């Protein structure tokens with residue numbers, strides 16, 4: 001259910017953005033995330049490539065299609081296959097290797113890392 005909520009939230013906010021009614025906070029969040037994704041090797045034509053992997057840059061909690069898992073810094077994880085535009089606009093969304101986190105984890109003390 002978690003992933004479906006992320007996807008729905010990202011697409012709804014993309015529509016809001018195209019209508020010019022996206023909140024400035026989410027717009028800023030999206031721009032910051034897209035800047036991180038712009039230099040990431042897993043960004044293939046605007047999608048997070050599930051056929052490549054990278055080591056996580058920090059310990060963090062990640063929601064997969066099968067549940068929640070604790071990811072460890074230095075271990076390899078695949079891209080999530082998400083379109084990065086909508087993903088960047090979902091505050092509950094998280095980079096699969098921890099380069100940016102969902103807003104709750106950011107507030108709890110983990111930090112976005114490039």
Ligand code: SF4
Nearest residue numbers: 037040042043048095
């Ligand atoms: S979501 Fe993370 S792993 Fe995927 S392209 Fe963006 S920075 Fe890279």
